[in-house]
Amino acid sequence: MTQDFVTLAESILAEGEIVSFRAKGFSMQPAIRDGDILYIKGVLPSSLKRGDILFCKDGSDRATVHRLIGIKKGRGGFIFTTKGDAMPWADGPVPEEKTLGKVIAVSRRGKKKDMEGLGVRLVNALRFHPALLALKRAFRHADKRD
Numbered sequence: 001m002t003q004d005f006v007t008l009a010e011s012i013l014a015e016g017e018i019v020s021f022r023a024k025g026f027s028m029q030p031a032i033r034d035g036d037i038l039y040i041k042g043v044l045p046s047s048l049k050r051g052d053i054l055f056c057k058d059g060s061d062r063a064t065v066h067r068l069i070g071i072k073k074g075r076g077g078f079i080f081t082t083k084g085d086a087m088p089w090a091d092g093p094v095p096e097e098k099t100l101g102k103v104i105a106v107s108r109r110g111k112k113k114d115m116e117g118l119g120v121r122l123v124n125a126l127r128f129h130p131a132l133l134a135l136k137r138a139f140r141h142a143d144k145r146d
Contacts, residue, residue, distance in 0.1 A: 006063045013042035027084030039105040045078045045096035053103035
């Protein structure tokens with residue numbers, strides 16, 4: 001994704017419009033696959049929830065699409081933690097001003113899947129609940145000791 005595209009997308013999202021583009025890469029499999037078409041809308045940082053898939057800029061201002069797994073409220077606003085579903089580690093902190101929008105739909109082979117529906121949000125809320133994430137880490141740690 002070029003810097004020009006990111007700048008244009010940022011402007012379009014700020015006006016309340018939806019941006020779409022083709023996903024590249026494998027870090028979000030199986031939810032998002034290489035070649036899927038993503039539909040992004042701008043959001044208020046305060047409306048984001050664990051499990052949402054963010055379109056944001058990383059520390060070097062490259063755009064990425066990763067899942068929101070942590071939210072902290074700081075003096076300067078929200079700080080988000082994101083992670084690719086297929087990645088073993090989380091990304092660096094994402095301040096709210098680097099958040100451009102969230103994925104609202106994914107189109108694969110002509111079929112469009114709503115990412116804001118109750119079913120998807122419920123599964124994500126459970127899948128990325130802090131207690132369940134801690135439990136997963138504990139089991140992984142226990143497996144490494146055996």
